[in-house]
Amino acid sequence: MSIKVLVVDDSSFFRRRVSEIVSKDPDLEVIGTAVNGAEAVKMAAELKPNVITMDIEMPVMDGISAVREIMANTPVPILMFSSLTHDGAKATLDALEAGALDFLPKRFEDIATNKDEAIRLLQQRIKTIGRRRVYKPITPSVTKSAPTPVSRPVTTPVSPRAVSGSVVSPKPSIINRASGKKYRILLIGTSTGGPVALQKILTKFPQNYPHPILLIQHMPAAFTPAFASRLNALCQIEVKEAVSGDQLKAGHAYLAPGGMQMMLERAGTHGRLKIVAGSEDMNYKPSVDITFASVSKVLGKDTLAVILTGMGADGREGSRMLKSSGATIWAQDEASCIVYGMPQAVTAAGLSSQSIGLEQMADAILRESSNG
Template sequence: MPVKVLIVDDSSFFRRRVSEILAADSDIDVIDTAVNGADAVAKAAALRPDVITMDVEMPVLDGISAVKQIMAKTPTPILMFSSLTREGAGATLDALDAGALDFLPKKFEDIARNNDDAVAILQRKVKELGRRRLMSWRRPAMATPTTAPGSTAALNNARPVRAPQSQFTQSRTQTEPSVSASPSPRVNGFRASGKNYRLVVIGTSTGGPVALQSILTQLPRNFPLPILLVQHMPSAFTPAFAQRLNNLCKIDVKEAEQGDTLKPGTAYLAPGGQQMMLDPRATTAKLKVFTDDNPRITYKPSVDVTFASSAKKFGGDVLAIVLTGMGADGREGARMLKQYGARVWAQDERSCVVYGMPQAVVSAGLHDHQLALEDVASHLIKEVGHG
């Protein structure tokens, strides 16, 4: 059954271009177009498309407001088209908060190295999101902040004052001991393993911004481990996303920088367009952030790269979590982590936007647990012995 798509944009040129690209795929049926957000809300209710592509800036009713109304009245997977600017990043993150599932740059040359690849990416994203609708899709529950992202109230209220923390270094004999979880606590039938950890690493792609926000906003300010985050996202977006998470979370969240020394209670987001790994030459746990021109590595940042370097630096003392996302990035890194004795969790299919990356890990037999998104934070707190 073809995926039914409604295309929303005030530009007739862009509506026509996207329509032609999607209609070229026999598994996609462009059922109509809309010229503004109000038109989109009406047609979404009347036509019940499987996927909606949505522009951000439009007359009458903007894309973010249209997303809110559609998600309230006729919830539908929505793919946003965004400009790769600071303002575009903020608007796109607002749209994801409102209920959109994914986004693409409006300039197709920013999607991939050539036009054919860009066309394939757009078609694939639409089909993946459409399959979620055809499987009785429902947006995963998430922790909703009580204040608007980035607002003065959020900045004042969500950031508790914390005492300075000691540096997190590689050797267990140095100032920071490994965290040991008790083997006995249970949360909803989940039993902590009792394993010692020195690092948590999380990899995700499509649906990841909402999933990461859901998990990280539930962690206590004195969470005892550093966290590495790899989210497939353009370089223009990661500074805004890290800042937004930092405003909402009790833990610290920052975009990773070259030479950062890992600290407990801090999450480091890999910069878009670059790789993030643990510096193998450093005596302490420091980050190496670099531009990667290797044509064999598709994703920049890559979950595999970060996972593999974590395995080499910390061996089995790592808890890796693979969340919703398209493709198989993270599988080979998870394989290396398992060889060192680390533990790997995968998000379950029901709560994923796209069950691609977790499925790749599960199909390879590399996971220790499959968890619903709403359970990840509570289980993580128990697993590291902090709850």
């Protein structure tokens, strides 16, 4: 059975272009097009597509408002098209928070080196998110406040539905007691579905979280400053986009800048960050593998590393190096992932000691970190 797609954009040229690309794949079928968000809301209810591709800036009703309405009434996987600008980044993050599953740059030349590669990528993204069941998003309301003891993490009941874009986990992961191991750093690597997953986890961390945190999210360079700023406003810990020379501090999270590679060097208690352009042949900038590998050489066994939702296998080889140095590796479980690619790669390789649902991940990390 083909995946039915609704294409939404106020530009007739872009609607036609996307529709042509979608229709070239025998597993995909365009069942309608809409010229604004209001039409999209109406057609989503009438046509019941498996996936919607959505522009952000449109007349009558913009894409973000349309996402909110669709996810509130007839939830469906939504892929946003965004401009690679600061305003585009903020709008895209708003759309993801409203319930959209993924995004791509609107200029296809920004996502691939040639036309055929761009076509394959768009088709793959649509097919990947089209296989997911989605539910109404849960909007967090967290602001910076007085610190709470890290040794007493709040236990949150498992919700019957996961965060936006995630599926219901029929059997929530069982979290073992803390191992008693002491750590000096927390690493989190992720891709598709990561912005919402990171927000859900990090907003539960207290201001006095005892370790520095390195975040590696596959994201364009124009997006990471806005994402770091958003996380910092929502979280009690401090979050910033990493720069070369940053000395790691407990209770601070450092987001790898888009288009660059983030590495850890020996310096002080926890180390110092080095941001480099990296090799042109690298598939991911930033790469989870590169950051994880550098940490394995500096802090090794004193590391807790977590792989969250994402396509591909980035993080597997870096996790292998960390594991060989005595580090602890965890992966998000399949049921709560938007895309069970990166966590599956780590789990299938025998590198992860636990598969944990997104709803339980923050409490599990806090419990494990309480001995550090």
